[in-house]
Amino acid sequence: MARKSEADGNTIIKDLQPIFQEQEMTETVHAWEDHGYLATYTGKNGSFATVRIYPRGLVLIDVQCSDEPQEKASAHQILNKIEEKMQEILHNSIRQVKRLPALVRGAPVDRYWPTADGRLVEYDIDEVVYSKESPYQNIKIMHSKQFGNILILNGDVNLAExxxxxxxxxxxxxxxxxxxxxxxxxxxxxxxxxxxxxxxxxxxxxxxxxxxxxxxxxxxxxxxxxxxxxxxxxxxxxxxxxxxxxxxxxxxxxxxxxxxxxxxxxxxxxxxxxxxxxxxxxxxxxxxxxxxxxxxxxxxxxxxxxxxxxxxxxxxxxxxxxxxxxxxxxxxxxxxxxxxxxxxxxxxxxxxxxxx
Amino acid sequence: MARKSEADGNTIIKDLQPIFQEQEMTETVHAWEDHGYLATYTGKNGSFATVRIYPRGLVLIDVQCSDEPQEKASAHQILNKIEEKMQEILHNSIRQVKRLPALVRGAPVDRYWPTADGRLVEYDIDEVVYSKESPYQNIKIMHSKQFGNILILNGDVNLAExxxxxxxxxxxxxxxxxxxxxxxxxxxxxxxxxxxxxxxxxxxxxxxxxxxxxxxxxxxxxxxxxxxxxxxxxxxxxxxxxxxxxxxxxxxxxxxxxxxxxxxxxxxxxxxxxxxxxxxxxxxxxxxxxxxxxxxxxxxxxxxxxxxxxxxxxxxxxxxxxxxxxxxxxxxxxxxxxxxxxxxxxxxxxxxxxxx
Missing domain, CATH: 3.40.50.150 (Vaccinia Virus protein VP39)
Incomplete structure (x- = not known):
């Protein structure tokens, strides 16, 4: 999420603590001798977060939760507060902040169909309209809002409408x-x-x-x-x-x-x-x-x-x-x-x- | 990664243990009363993995490591072995297995520029050729192998060659x-x-x-x-x-x-x-x-x-x-x-x- 020249991992973890405490999340911290810190936070509702601080100043934060609207809202809130706090404690030394859209995993509709050259892309797929295992291949036809129905054979996007x-x-x-x-x-x-x-x-x-x-x-x-x-x-x-x-x-x-x-x-x-x-x-x-x-x-x-x-x-x-x-x-x-x-x-x- | 009707989380964690032990990773397990398990594994080289087992049978596995070729190879090996072991212990009850391409974070070249409708997409960007903060906006021109140079203004893909x-x-x-x-x-x-x-x-x-x-x-x-x-x-x-x-x-x-x-x-x-x-x-x-x-x-x-x-x-x-x-x-x-x-x-x- 953020980079700074010399992140004092221990201080960052202490400064972020109140954000997770407010969500009643329990903290476990692992400190490497030469590889920085990993803080893990587990919430009462089954959600969890990891904060990985690398010695060179890279801080990676992941929040995993169910797709309940309330849980998703708290996840966003946690990330907002972390971003705010990091800006506050590191002020001008943050070189880059990037927040990626959530990965949705285990949903009935799978939206991730990597390209032939192996890149991760998310489709706007909202429905599986046909799903069969034929004697030759796995056949799926899925609905995309913009592309219409898409034929996917053995996981490869073949053709959309x-x-x-x-x-x-x-x-x-x-x-x-x-x-x-x-x-x-x-x-x-x-x-x-x-x-x-x-x-x-x-x-x-x-x-x-x-x-x-x-x-x-x-x-x-x-x-x-x-x-x-x-x-x-x-x-x-x-x-x-x-x-x-x-x-x-x-x-x-x-x-x-x-x-x-x-x-x-x-x-x-x-x-x-x-x-x-x-x-x-x-x-x-x-x-x-x-x-x-x-x-x-x-x-x-x-x-x-x-x-x-x-x-x-x-x-x-x-x-x-x-x-x-x-x-x-x-x-x-x-x-x-x-x-x-x-x-x-x-x-x-x-x-x-x-x-x- | 995998789904089965009734995952016995504790058994899965025990069965996966040898895979992480082999990599000399240290395990920490958190068990919720009603929300399944979270096992965290930390490696000596700074890599770590989480295995989150939801009561309904969804198992989500994340491995985070540096971009050293050796570490990336071990991450793949861990995932291969987990997939193999899960197939072995859950045999016919796995409904779906999906492995997503790795998210690359904190790299000098950012490949993730979400679409206007908020989807996560990875570009084949390999070089930043121009990067300026003008009085009006952040200007980036990045090189994509397939699209040529791409003009990105304030994080929005404007136009490629x-x-x-x-x-x-x-x-x-x-x-x-x-x-x-x-x-x-x-x-x-x-x-x-x-x-x-x-x-x-x-x-x-x-x-x-x-x-x-x-x-x-x-x-x-x-x-x-x-x-x-x-x-x-x-x-x-x-x-x-x-x-x-x-x-x-x-x-x-x-x-x-x-x-x-x-x-x-x-x-x-x-x-x-x-x-x-x-x-x-x-x-x-x-x-x-x-x-x-x-x-x-x-x-x-x-x-x-x-x-x-x-x-x-x-x-x-x-x-x-x-x-x-x-x-x-x-x-x-x-x-x-x-x-x-x-x-x-x-x-x-x-x-x-x-x-x-």
Whole structure:
């Protein structure tokens, strides 16, 4: 909370004592020889506080209490009084004071879904609207006031109803003409890509999603994303196969069936049960190789990559692209997907033409 | 961390003991009559841990240590072992396990800048590139790996180099023709609006920014935002007045000078020193009234509102709009500004025409 050049820990603890006494909290003090002090205060109602004073002048204060309004109010009061008292006793020597919003733990609705690069972010989630353990993954759809419903698979934020920017990016950012084209979607169970594609009068869109329970949840709770497209698994210009995409890709490859576009919207961490892959990278490689087999020579393959900060993972992915049995070229784009709280990289991949 | 229907706190503490003993940590246990247990463990190196067991089965574990790699590694090891042990002793009765990324406190670079709606978010900030206390406000420019440099005024994230979406929105989202027009910018010290406007061949842009130190910092560290436009305070089609905008607006109003566009890019919390306003709302009202006086009858006024979640503040703002001496109409748009980590509302305001 505060820093000063030379905090006399013992004096600070004595000066703060009346604040905790007023709340009828019991004090226990631990003093290290070279590492400062830890004072612990326990309240009658089950709340507690710790004051950790480091020798270099850093003072960290935590108050833990239940979410009863009265307890939360006292916690704030304690912190206000501590801040006031610290300003009083250390006056001009405080370099910085910072109070963080409370972490809410053990609540029925979990608001903390760290970013792909491991940062702590709190979402404005107020309700769990769908929660299932499917044979493939943990599926949650949670309501955010600003983003609408958010699909979270195995703890990863996949897509929110606010995230048309994701769908737009993975379809080629408006630069493609899908009219009369054959399109294959791998994954995409939220229905977002399918819904947007169908509006563009393609010849046929085939979507291969492994998890019926994702489709069921999104059909009901992600309607801003999927519209009515998941109400039927078959329409005039589309079909949804509820299957593992690996055997389907193999079958298409064997049959010599090809597509103008392949859009890979599989989850970042694979859930396929195919035996070939030992690791995420092998799975990625397998999907890429099979996809190139079913992609027309002048076709395009779109996929999401990773958050822009995971540069190592992005480089590894690009190395994979250079190791495919079919030589390819690629471009990438950085896009802001509202609910991700981090910038995301999307790839466009195409077959290298001879001489290029 | 974990939940089970009926946690026998005493047993859990006994079962976890060896984990802390192995780290040579000293235990202190506090038992409430009706509120469970608090076990505190202090390590020889100054680290400490608390295990709070609530009667309903919620167990919250915190480990606090310095940022020495070795201490951080032990903290992770402790948490891994606790998780493993808890799974072992409570096996199938654990309903949920959640481990949050560590909060980094007291570091030279502060990564936590809560959203306008009060949520805790961690930024990928790795460097403070500019830090000044001006006569008007605390100014920080911090480097984010993904967003580029971020301007933070009095603790509020104002604009990052990634945030062309903000500038685009506050200029009317590409729907305006600025060619040959007279434009007034209130605030806008980061130079983003000015830089984008000047590209559109306006007749004259006047920017009135109170804080020279914001201009100085942005000219040097926000060049992706402002380009070279702040290198001179006067150009072929623009001028920057380093002044409080209130007296300038009054002067223009008195002179009868008018503009095709007024773009209010002042900070949400006013820093003006004008005597009229007692509160944020009075300041907003004053700026709006004066702006309408200098706006042509068919002109447009653009401004940022607030985060989309602060619906009450937005409603209050819209009520102000209905109380202006000059009757106005307005429209609004919700925009995703990358570095904000929350959706933001932008307003377009214009004078009501007679009969409309």
């Amino acid at each position: 606010s995230d048309l920017a994701y769908t737009h990016a993975i379809m080629g950012s408006g630069k493609e003409d899908y009219y009369g084209k054959e399109v294959l979607i791998l994954g995409g169970g939220d229905g977002g890509i399918l819904y947007e594609l169908v509006k563009l009068n393609p010849k046929m869109v085939t979507m291969v999603e492994i998890d019926q329970m994702v489709i069921d949840g999104c059909r009901e709770y992600m309607r801003k994303t999927c519209g009515d497209v998941l109400d039927n698994l078959k329409g005039d210009c589309y079909q949804v196969l509820v299957e593992d995409c690996v055997p389907v890709l193999k079958m298409y490859a064997k049959e010599g069936r090809t597509f103008d576009y392949v859009i890979n919207d599989l989850t970042a961490v694979p859930i396929s049960t195919s035996p070939e892959e030992d690791s995420t990278w092998e799975f990625l490689h397998l999907i890429l190789d099979l996809s190139m087999k079913v992609l027309k020579d002048d076709g395009k393959y779109f996929t999401q990559g990773n958050c822009v900060n995971l540069t190592e993972a992005l480089t590894l992915y690009e190395e994979q692209l250079n190791m495919l049995s079919c030589p390819v070229q690629f471009s990438k784009e950085v896009v802001c997907v509202p609910s991700y709280m981090e910038l995301w990289v999307f790839y466009t991949i195409w077959k290298k033409r001879s001489g290029s | 990634s945030d062309l979406a903000y500038t685009h929105a506050i200029m009317g989202s590409g729907k305006e023709d600025y060619y040959g027009k007279e434009v007034l910018i209130l605030g806008g010290g980061d130079g983003g609006i000015l830089y984008e406007l000047v590209k559109l061949n306006p007749k004259m842009v006047t920017m009135v920014e109170i804080d020279q130190m914001v201009i100085d910092g942005c000219r040097e560290y926000m060049r992706k935002t402002c380009g070279d436009v702040l290198d001179n305070l006067k150009g072929d089609c623009y001028q920057v007045l380093v002044e409080d905008c209130v007296p300038v607006l009054k002067m223009y109003a008195k002179e009868g000078r008018t503009f095709d566009y007024v773009i209010n890019d002042l900070t949400a919390v006013p820093i003006s020193t004008s005597p009229e306003e007692d509160s944020t709302w009075e300041f907003l009202h004053l700026i709006l009234d004066l702006s309408m006086k200098v706006l042509k009858d068919d002109g447009k006024y653009f401004t940022q509102g607030n985060c989309v979640n602060l619906t009450e503040a937005l409603t209050l703002y819209e009520e102000q709009l209905n109380m202006l001496s000059c009757p106005v109409q307005f429209s609004k748009e919700v925009v995703c500004v990358p570095s904000y980590m929350e959706l933001w509302v932008f307003y377009t305001i214009w004078k009501k025409r007679s009969g409309s």
